[in-house]
Amino acid sequence: MPSFATHSIGTEAMEKRKFLNSIQERRTEAGKLVAGVAAVCNSENFKAPASNKPNAKCWDSHLSKESLSRPLCILKQAAGYINNPDMVSLGGGLPSSECFPFYDWSFRVPMPHDFPSKDLASADCPTTQTVSIGKHDVKAGISEYDLSIALNYGQATGSPQMMRFITEHTELVYNPPYADWKVCPTVGSTGALEQTIRxxxxxxRGDTILTEEYSFSTALETFLPQGIKPVGVQMDDEGLLPDSMDEILSSWDEKSRGCRKPHVLYTIPSGQNPTGATQSLQRRRSIYAVCQKHDIFIIEDEPYYFIQMPPYQGKKIDSPEVSEDVETFLAGLVPSYLSLDVDGRVLRMDSFSKVLVPGSRLGWVTASAQIIERFIRHAEVANQGPSGVSQIMLWKLLDETWGHEGYLKWLISLKNSYTKKRDMLLAACDKYLPKSVVSWSPPTTGMFLWLKLDPLQHPDYPGRSIEDIEGGIFDQAIKNNVLCARGTWFRAEPSTPARGMFFRATYASATEEAMGIAIQRFGEAIRQSYHIDQ
Structure with a gap:
């Protein structure tokens, strides 16, 4: 795992336990959360008491004309009047819950006390509990959230119930160092990125956006139709290089480039997709300093943040799993850009997709109050907030059943499970890939392994281009019935010369047996292309 430099895990762990305990104390003091249909909410209501932190900078100069022109949504603002219990509303378009054809739901979930000692990939299920949700649980005094609320229209900010959990989680894990930060639930990070770029x-304005030279292909496909050109920053095994970014920005010439100097960075700091690289704490600090120097706003996309694993030790006999407490787990995470952000220049995107269920399409963004306010104005007319079905199911699991500590135990167990999967794939690579032409750095976060092939040793290079050789290996792998993603699919600037030849493999879902077969077949495709004897 990347070095934490002066990051004191012991002290940090004690602070995390103290804050974890304070969450329930604040809830008890605040009393039962009362929030009905389409209730207006604000993450300020759920944060810890104000400290002496400064407020964020103003970002007017970074906002687009479209964003600056968005007015308040009149109908959404009118919903605030409904919070008055004596108000009889004839003004909204909210259907009656009596017309909803769902009376109750139930589902089985694992219990947190089994997480640290169980392999999530095992066929043996841990202890489970049946969770039920009724239509009128709030009226009956059974719960703070029910189907009559969740199945109706909501606010772009999501439900107060889910926002409370997300706000507390954000403060517990990241603790932004400025005062006026806020969160807003989203319909997943892909939708959140599209809104943020707009x-x-x-x-x-001829805007461009900085990103890693190899980046998430869907993100690149989000930029281009909007006329936003990505500018690739060179990388190493720790990800984005701050010196490369500084050189690009310092030498930027608008006339020769045909576009203005970038003012936004999109980065995936942990388990980067596709390379699997994770930026160390020192690397993040250096990149943040470059962003301060050039006044760059940072979009921090972190779907794999909690899958931070110990270093790969090579193939070995499984040893007993060591239980890890939640305080040590939290203190051991590489700090987020959000945790380093003294200016409010970071919008962090979190998601439940990679750690719970992708189909929930539920995540959240954290940024300064000004940026979140503009984000909400867009959401009000774009998607009207995340699905109530997703919110109540995840709230029932995360808040009412597991609680913050239970969710963190789940994340620890998930990390352990992915560590085993990663080690299986790396062991297969050690066994089946021709190391004379293929190399890789074992990832410490996420789901991806970046395989680097040496084009200089290929018998047809330079007569054939790197792209052509890569395509030939890909086609042969498909004939061998194995799919690995081509590196060229992820290039930020495909019109520039390629600096290497790469393939992305994932250990997210395949079994140990299937991973072994797949890597063996892929190794055969490489050998066939390079004319390497078996």
Whole structure:
């Protein structure tokens, strides 16, 4: 795992336990959360008491014309009047819950006390509990959230119930160092990124966006139709290089480039997709300093953040799993850019997709109050907030059943499970891939392994281009019935010369047996292309 430099895990762990205990104390003091249909909410209501932290900078100069022109949504604002229990509303378009054809739901979930000692990939299920949700649980005094609320229209900010959990989780894990931060639930990080790019970038201004030279292909496909050109920053095994970014920005010439200097960075700091690279604490600090120097706003996309694993030790006999407490787990995470952000120049995107269920399409963003306010104005007319079905199911699991500590135990167990999967794939690579032409750095976070092939040793290079050789290996692998993603699919600037030849493999879902077969077949495709004897 990347070095934490002066990061004191012992002291940090004690602070995390103290804050974890304070969450329930604040809830008890605040009393039962009362929030009905389409209730207006604000993450300020759920944060710890104000400290002496400074407020964020103003980001007007970074916002697009589209974002600056968005007005308040009148109908959404009118919903605030409904919070008055004596108000009889004839003004909204909310259907009656009596017309909803669902009376109750139930589902079985694992219990947190089994997580640390169980392999999530095992066929043996841990202890489970049946969770039930009724239509009128709030009226009956059974719960703070029910189907009559969740199945109706909501606010772009999501439900107060889910926002409370997300706000507390954000403060517990990241503790932003400025005062006026807020969160907003989203319909997943892909939708959140599209909204954020439209909020910060303009086609008319000739905007560009900095990103890693190999980046998430869907993100690149989000930029280009909006007329936003990605600019690739060179990488090493720790991800984005701050010196490369500084050189690009310091030498930027608008006339020769045909576009203005970038003012936004999109980065995946942990378990980067596709390379699997994780930025160390020192690397993040250096990148943040470059962003301060050039006034760059940072979009921090972190779907794999909690899958931070110990270093790969090579193939070995499984040893007994060591239980890890939640305080040590939290203190051992590489600090987020959000945790380093003294200016409010970071919008962090979190998601439940990679750690719970992708189909929930539920995540959240954290940023300064100004940025979140503009984000909400867009959400009000784009998606009206995340699904109530997703919110109540995850709230029932995370808040009412597991609680914050239970969810953190789940994340620890998930990390352990992915560590085993990663080790299985790496062992297969050690066994089946021709190391004379293929190399890799064992990932410490996430789901991806970045395989580097040496084009200089290929018998057809330079007569054939790197792209052509890569395509030939890909086609042969498909004939061998194995799929690995081509590196060129992830290039930020595909029109520039390639600096290497790569393939992305994932250990997210395949079994140990299937991973072994797949890597063996892929190794055969490489040998066939390079004319390497078996």
């Amino acid at each position: 909020m910060l970038c303009d086609r008319e």
